[in-house]
Each structure stands twice: as structure tokens, then as C-alpha cells.
Amino acid sequence: MRAFNKKLKRSLPGFDLDELIRFVVYNDHQFRYNRNFSNQQSRVIFENWFDNKEKLIKEMICACNGRSSDTIIDWYKYGNSSKYRSYRDFMRSNSDVPNFEENFPQIFDGTSNCLGTYRRMRSPGLITLNLDNIQVFFWSIICSLACEKGYIFTREKIEELAKICILKTLYHELFHHAIDAQRYFLNDYQYDYFLDEALAVACSRHLVGFEAQFNLPFVSDFLDLAYAYEQPGYKDWVKYKSDEQFLIGLTRYTGIDRNLTHLGQETTPIAVGILYSIIENPNVQIELNF
Numbered sequence: 325m326r327a328f329n330k331k332l333k334r335s336l337p338g339f340d341l342d343e344l345i346r347f348v349v350y351n352d353h354q355f356r357y358n359r360n361f362s363n364q365q366s367r368v369i370f371e372n373w374f375d376n377k378e379k380l381i382k383e384m385i386c387a388c389n390g391r392s393s394d395t396i397i398d399w400y401k402y403g404n405s406s407k408y409r410s411y412r413d414f415m416r417s418n419s420d421v422p423n424f425e426e427n428f429p430q431i432f433d434g435t436s437n438c439l440g441t442y443r444r445m446r447s448p449g450l451i452t453l454n455l456d457n458i459q460v461f462f463w464s465i466i467c468s469l470a471c472e473k474g475y476i477f478t479r480e481k482i483e484e485l486a487k488i489c490i491l492k493t494l495y496h497e498l499f500h501h502a503i504d505a506q507r508y509f510l511n512d513y514q515y516d517y518f519l520d521e522a523l524a525v526a527c528s529r530h531l532v533g534f535e536a537q538f539n540l541p542f543v544s545d546f547l548d549l550a551y552a553y554e555q556p557g558y559k560d561w562v563k564y565k566s567d568e569q570f571l572i573g574l575t576r577y578t579g580i581d582r583n584l585t586h587l588g589q590e591t592t593p594i595a596v597g598i599l600y601s602i603i604e605n606p607n608v609q610i611e612l613n614f
């Protein structure tokens with residue numbers, strides 16, 4: 325695996341990483357007004373959450389007692405309508421589980437406690453980022469790390485982790501898009517809900533690993549919590565944690581190996597080549613959901 329091509333990421337329609345980081349970290353909602361969204365809520369920008377040395381004042385947002393991953397602020401007051409309060413809420417099964425029997429669902433990750441969804445291509449495919457959920461998910465992990473592990477976060481580190489948090493969801497949904505596109509030309513492919521989700525999480529984790537500019541414990545501790553899935557399928561991503569495991573899993577799932585392996589042709593490079601060729605040239609539209 326290698327890093328996602330940064331230039332293309334910047335040019336995904338509807339996706340401005342810097343704007344989304346400002347939203348998640350500062351609740352800066354300016355871009356939403358600029359784009360004439362309907363149903364505009366008032367957003368109060370997070371102020372004074374950093375001291376004059378640019379360090380996060382954790383008492384402004386974190387409970388740091390009892391369930392330390394909980395945030396203490398009234399999210400509705402800040403215009404965030406997520407009904408969840410802890411990152412753990414996004415890693416558990418929800419009552420509105422999708423229908424596993426479908427041959428190939430129209431919507432992936434469609435439950436209310438998801439950070440994003442993917443709707444199959446009707447040209448284009450549609451990736452929706454559930455920003456209110458992402459914001460709560462993000463700050464809950466920060467509180468957990470600040471309270472339980474004693475991390476002191478600077479503004480720079482917080483922005484870095486917010487970037488990782490947003491890309492985590494983007495890459496997950498792009499994986500679904502890559503499989504969606506391959507369905508049109510792979511004869512031996514068969515949809516498997518659990519495997520699809522496990523590989524989507526693993527793909528996201530591999531790609532996010534290339535994004536962190538700091539190779540420091542605060543990043544790996546953040547990622548440990550951000551990928552601590554408990555849902556069936558999703559949690560099996562750990563079976564594809566190494567490059568090799570992921571590539572073999574992907575090759576088998578897409579069925580690329582079926583008629584080639586016995587001829588001695590290496591197939592994992594084909595599978596990974598197709599994967600990157602789609603996710604770096606995706607036919608998707610990005611939608612922001614609040």
C-alpha cells in the first residue's frame with residue numbers, strides 16, 4: 325500500500341479538507357452559509373478552548389471523571405444535532421441495522437450512528453460525510469486521551485488529528501466506491517456485507533497511516549480508539565491489518581485471482597492497482613450532512 329495521491333484529494337468535488345478541519349475543530353461553519361444551505365442553524369464558534377500558549381484547555385469540553393470519553397458541552401447549543409456523545413457509540417451495533425440479505429445494497433453504512441455513507445453509482449456515486457457525528461466522535465476521543473492518558477494537546481496536534489479523523493471516513497467510503505465500480509467488470513465477484521465492511525475499515529486504516537505527519541504516540545493512541553470497532557464485519561478489519569493480509573483479502577474478495585493464480589500470475593498487484601486507479605479517480609460527489 326502507498327499514500328493516497330494528495331493532489332487528487334484536494335480536487336474531489338465538494339471536499340475541502342481545510343474547511344472541514346476548521347469545522348470539526350472550531351465549529352467554523354462559514355462555508356455552509358457561503359453555499360446557501362437551507363435550514364441554516366446558528367453555529368457558535370468554539371472560542372477560548374486554547375490558552376495563550378496554544379494548548380487545549382480540556383476542562384472546557386471534557387468531563388474527566390466517570391465516563392471520561394464524554395464531552396460536557398451542550399452540543400445542541402453549538403448547532404450540533406448528533407444524538408450521540410461518545411466515540412464508542414459509533415463503534416457499536418445500532419438498532420437500525422441494514423438488510424444483510426440484499427445482493428448489493430444501495431446505501432452502505434446507512435445507520436444513524438455512522439460517520440459517513442456511500443450510495444451506489446447512479447453516476448456519480450455519493451459519499452456523505454456526517455459532520456455532526458464526526459465532530460462528536462473526534463472530541464470524545466480527544467477527551468478520552470486527555471483525561472485518561474494525560475495528553476496535553478496543542479492546536480497543531482488537534483488540527484492534525486482532525487485531519488486524520490475526516491480522512492478516515494472518506495477513505496472508508498471510497499473503498500465501497502471502488503468495489504461498486506469493480507462490480508461492473510468483475511465476473512467472479514460476490515458481495516459479502518461483513519467482508520466488505522472489514523476491508524473498508526482496513527483500507528481506511530492503511531491509507532490514514534500515511535497521512536500522519538507525526539509518528540508519535542498521540543497519533544497511534546488516537547488511531548487505536550478511532551478504529552476500536554465492535555460491530556460485526558467492521559471489527560474483523562484486524563484480520564487485514566498488515567499490507568499482505570489486506571491485499572490477499574482484497575484479491576480473493578474481488579475474485580481477480582480465480583482464473584489467474586493457477587497460471588502463475590501474481591494477482592495482488594492487479595487488485596491493488598485497480599483499487600488505487602478507482603479511488604484516486606473516483607466518480608463520486610461529496611455531500612456534507614449535519
Ligand SMILES: [Zn+2]
Nearest residue numbers: 432433521524
Ligand atoms: Zn462501510
